[in-house]
Amino acid sequence: MIQFEYGCPGSLMETTSILRNNPEAVLLAGGTDILVRIKQGMIQPAMLVDIKSITELHGISSIEQNGLRIGALTTLTELVENDLIRNRCPVLSAAALSMACVQVRNRATIGGNVANASPAADTVPPLMAFDAELEIFADEDIKRVPIGEFFTAPGETVLQENEILTAILIPDTARKAHYIKHTLREAMDIAGVGVCVSRKTQGAPDPRVVLGAVAPTPIRVPAAEQFLSEGKIEEACAAAVDAARPIDDVRASASYRKDVIYPLVKRASYAVFAR
Amino acid sequence: MTYPIELTINGEFIKLDIPANWRLIDVLRRDLSMTGTHEGCGEGDCGACTVLVNGQAVSSCLMLAVEANGCEIQTIEGLADGDILHPIQEAFIEVGAIQCGFCTPGMIMTSKALLDKHADPSEEVIRRTLAGNLCRCTGYEKIVSAVKAVSSKLLNQTDSIAE
Ligand SMILES: Cc1cc2nc3c(=O)[nH]c(=O)nc-3n(C[C@H](O)[C@H](O)[C@H](O)COP(=O)(O)OP(=O)(O)OC[C@H]3O[C@@H](n4cnc5c(N)ncnc54)[C@H](O)[C@@H]3O)c2cc1C
Ligand code: FES
Ligand code: FES
Numbered sequence: 001m002i003q004f005e006y007g008c009p010g011s012l013m014e015t016t017s018i019l020r021n022n023p024e025a026v027l028l029a030g031g032t033d034i035l036v037r038i039k040q041g042m043i044q045p046a047m048l049v050d051i052k053s054i055t056e057l058h059g060i061s062s063i064e065q066n067g068l069r070i071g072a073l074t075t076l077t078e079l080v081e082n083d084l085i086r087n088r089c090p091v092l093s094a095a096a097l098s099m100a101c102v103q104v105r106n107r108a109t110i111g112g113n114v115a116n117a118s119p120a121a122d123t124v125p126p127l128m129a130f131d132a133e134l135e136i137f138a139d140e141d142i143k144r145v146p147i148g149e150f151f152t153a154p155g156e157t158v159l160q161e162n163e164i165l166t167a168i169l170i171p172d173t174a175r176k177a178h179y180i181k182h183t184l185r186e187a188m189d190i191a192g193v194g195v196c197v198s199r200k201t202q203g204a205p206d207p208r209v210v211l212g213a214v215a216p217t218p219i220r221v222p223a224a225e226q227f228l229s230e231g232k233i234e235e236a237c238a239a240a241v242d243a244a245r246p247i248d249d250v251r252a253s254a255s256y257r258k259d260v261i262y263p264l265v266k267r268a269s270y271a272v273f274a275r
Numbered sequence: 276m277t278y279p280i281e282l283t284i285n286g287e288f289i290k291l292d293i294p295a296n297w298r299l300i301d302v303l304r305r306d307l308s309m310t311g312t313h314e315g316c317g318e319g320d321c322g323a324c325t326v327l328v329n330g331q332a333v334s335s336c337l338m339l340a341v342e343a344n345g346c347e348i349q350t351i352e353g354l355a356d357g358d359i360l361h362p363i364q365e366a367f368i369e370v371g372a373i374q375c376g377f378c379t380p381g382m383i384m385t386s387k388a389l390l391d392k393h394a395d396p397s398e399e400v401i402r403r404t405l406a407g408n409l410c411r412c413t414g415y416e417k418i419v420s421a422v423k424a425v426s427s428k429l430l431n432q433t434d435s436i437a438e
Binding site: 002008031101 | 278295318344406407408
């Protein structure tokens with residue numbers, strides 16, 4: 001492995017000052033994306049800044065009536081096992097359990113999954129289906145960005161060099177949701193297509209339809225959501241197929257991806273709208 | 276530049292000075308000559324490098340040694356008590372779950388983390404837990420049987436203590 005320096009700051013302020021003084025530094029959370037990329041020679045950071053000693057980034061708590069605040073360093077294993085998440089947002093536990101293997105889930109963090117900005121990141125479709133907001137430490141201040149405005153391209157986000165994702169906020173968990181990760185292998189595989197459908201549990205359903213791995217970023221499909229709110233499931237599926245811009249890669253061809261979106265959206269919609 | 280770290284490996288307190296780019300597996304294999312932990316892929320895909328960090332199964336190829344500062348590490352070398360093998364090691368031998376042996380230390384450490392938490396996991400849970408441990412030889416059946424055998428043995432032991 002290439003050589004790099006290592007920093008282990010104890011606070012957010014200290015982290016930003018390290019980042020300011022070391023423009024080539026990169027944040028290190030669980031390392032399960034970044035250490036692989038370093039090994040494969042895809043990036044050559046001069047310094048890794050390990051944020052795991054920063055206590056504010058840990059922990060899961062409830063906010064407002066139905067909301068959740070999930071610290072950026074929450075591991076995938078914690079998402080699988082934590083009672084607050086399991087009770088209030090079981091789809092996120094299920095998505096986390098579908099990821100990688102236990103050895104990786106014990107290290108990998110939700111913040112790393114989001115910040116890494118893979119179009120196939122498995123926690124993202126459920127988070128988008130709950131209108132999650134990202135809490136970001138920027139210029140000694142905290143700001144909030146809707147997750148739908150966070151991703152700009154594969155691996156690219158609106159996050160600036162010295163900004164830190166501190167938490168993921170789910171303002172209202174009163175939704176029923178279903179995530180389907182379509183893979184070619186049963187375990188240890190990245191999503192070929194990911195589909196998450198959700199609706200409010202009370203009042204008008206206000207559905208969400210989110211697709212992963214079929215466009216440069218995970219996408220919401222407002223046209224499909226509109227059809228679902230009118231009870232038109234077949235039309236919603238067709239709208240989702242139309243919205244997708246998949247590519248050919250080792251996991252699946254673009255046309256295969258297009259073909260499976262329809263039945264996946266249908267299955268997820270029935271799961272969520274079934275009485 | 277090197278970084279000082281302190282950690283416990285199989286109950287022994289150790290202080291080291293290491294470069295930031297050394298992974299935990301490099302410290303184990305190169306610095307400490309503990310070659311029981313194997314490196315297959317180096318990218319988190321095969322599980323051969325699995326060790327326990329504070330009781331949790333972790334791929335030691337995906338963790339920097341500096342990140343292990345203050346941690347308690349268990350490796351395959353720490354399981355046997357002198358000449359007396361750990362029940363999981365015994366079960367792997369008895370059932371015939373070892374062929375070339377390359378995957379075995381990782382299989383056993385992942386199984387240990389599981390059994391430490393759940394004394395009696397279902398076959399489904401065993402298979403899901405071992406999903407990140409690849410074996411080129413055995414076809415997995417005997418590995419799953421070994422983990423099942425050891426869990427019933429451990430259960431019987433605790434039963435007889437309780438009686
Ligand atoms: C074998 C294997 C299987 C995998 N399977 C899956 C899978 O099924 N599904 C899936 O979605 N992913 C999978 N992954 C990818 C990876 O495990 C996840 O994306 C994981 O959640 C990344 O989290 P991390 O903490 O390890 O990130 P790191 O590697 O530490 O960081 C990833 C990126 O995010 C940045 N970052 C991390 N935290 C922050 C923060 N708080 N603020 C700002 N930037 C930050 C880092 O600088 C880096 O650029 C797999 C990886 C491996 C090795
Ligand atoms: S060597 Fe670590 S997972 Fe393969
Ligand atoms: S026994 Fe040979 S790889 Fe498993």
